[in-house]
Amino acid sequence: MTHFLDIHTTDKAALRSIIDTAQAMKTARNSRPKGTPDDDQPLAGRMVALIFEKPSTRTRVSFDVGVRQMGGQTMILSGSEMQLGHGETIADTARVLSRYVDLIMIRTFEEATLQEMAEYASVPVINGLTNRTHPCQIMADVMTFEEHRGPIAGKKVVWSGDGNNVFASFAHAAGQFGFDLTFTGPPPLDPEPACLDYAAKMGHPVTIERDPAKAVIGADLVVTDTWVSMHDPQSAKERRHNQLRGYQINQALMDQARPDALFMHCLPAHREDEVTSAVMDGPASVIWDEAENRLHAQKAIMRHCLGL
Numbered sequence: 001m002t003h004f005l006d007i008h009t010t011d012k013a014a015l016r017s018i019i020d021t022a023q024a025m026k027t028a029r030n031s032r033p034k035g036t037p038d039d040d041q042p043l044a045g046r047m048v049a050l051i052f053e054k055p056s057t058r059t060r061v062s063f064d065v066g067v068r069q070m071g072g073q074t075m076i077l078s079g080s081e082m083q084l085g086h087g088e089t090i091a092d093t094a095r096v097l098s099r100y101v102d103l104i105m106i107r108t109f110e111e112a113t114l115q116e117m118a119e120y121a122s123v124p125v126i127n128g129l130t131n132r133t134h135p136c137q138i139m140a141d142v143m144t145f146e147e148h149r150g151p152i153a154g155k156k157v158v159w160s161g162d163g164n165n166v167f168a169s170f171a172h173a174a175g176q177f178g179f180d181l182t183f184t185g186p187p188p189l190d191p192e193p194a195c196l197d198y199a200a201k202m203g204h205p206v207t208i209e210r211d212p213a214k215a216v217i218g219a220d221l222v223v224t225d226t227w228v229s230m231h232d233p234q235s236a237k238e239r240r241h242n243q244l245r246g247y248q249i250n251q252a253l254m255d256q257a258r259p260d261a262l263f264m265h266c267l268p269a270h271r272e273d274e275v276t277s278a279v280m281d282g283p284a285s286v287i288w289d290e291a292e293n294r295l296h297a298q299k300a301i302m303r304h305c306l307g308l
């Protein structure tokens with residue numbers, strides 16, 4: 001069973017193959033008239049369940065469109081409307097869904113939910129974000145960096161802000177793709193030790209630099225994310241804004257990075273909080289390519305999982 005649960009638990013060669021496949025599929029797709037199906041229809045006759053226990057725009061639409069472009073069909077399921085949200089166990093849900101569908105993508109809260117789904121499903125399971133990681137996003141981010149700047153290995157990536165789930169997948173990717181990762185943020189919002197330990201074990205220890213102006217010096221890529229994630233209590237909003245205000249990505253900060261540095265954000269963004277509109281809409285920003293590449297990266301991930 002080939003699940004796609006996290007970047008650090010996926011074989012390095014498979015990760016490279018996914019990025020290369022995604023880029024090839026993107027090139028083929030974008031050279032065709034809009035609105036036409038892909039040349040090959042690897043998912044013809046297949047059904048994919050997309051389960052959301054949290055809101056989503058990009059993940060929901062890109063998975064749905066990606067499956068359809070490859071000839072498959074989707075079923076979008078809201079956790080709260082399933083028996084799953086009313087006491088049925090994850091294991092039983094996984095067993096039942098596996099009798100109906102060929103692939104399950106789940107966006108959930110606890111990592112344990114994802115792991116249990118994967119353990120009991122007899123079809124592949126894809127992680128569409130948990131409180132701890134967001135691997136599909138970072139596959140799209142690596143793809144986006146490489147299409148603009150070539151191999152990411154050896155490059156300097158700087159994350160400014162909350163050491164959250166998206167950061168953790170960046171730390172996993174640093175280990176697997178071999179880039180240098182710097183975290184800048186306040187100590188209470190440091191990343192989970194496990195992702196830092198993983199990057200260090202892989203020979204790419206994450207640099208922690210509290211001063212954002214120093215952190216971004218020499219950066220090839222500057223990244224941030226929302227200051228309050230979906231799993232964070234709204235009551236923490238004011239405190240987090242106070243803690244993170246100094247870590248906003250603005251033009252003055254981007255000016256400290258390399259002149260050709262790129263800016264990325266997984267979106268949704270909170271303009272003028274974690275990033276200014278001037279940077280989001282400025283020449284360094286590749287956020288719309290990044291969002292588009294969710295589609296191509298996930299199509300390649302689904303092919304990988306189904307061996308197609």
Ligand code: CP
Pocket residue numbers: 055056057058059060129137266267268
């Ligand atoms: N980046 C991302 O996962 O966006 P959504 O929450 O809209 O899916």
Ligand code: NVA
Pocket residue numbers: 129164165166225226228229230231266267268
């Ligand atoms: N860190 C954010 C990412 C959203 C795509 C969250 O978990 O809400």
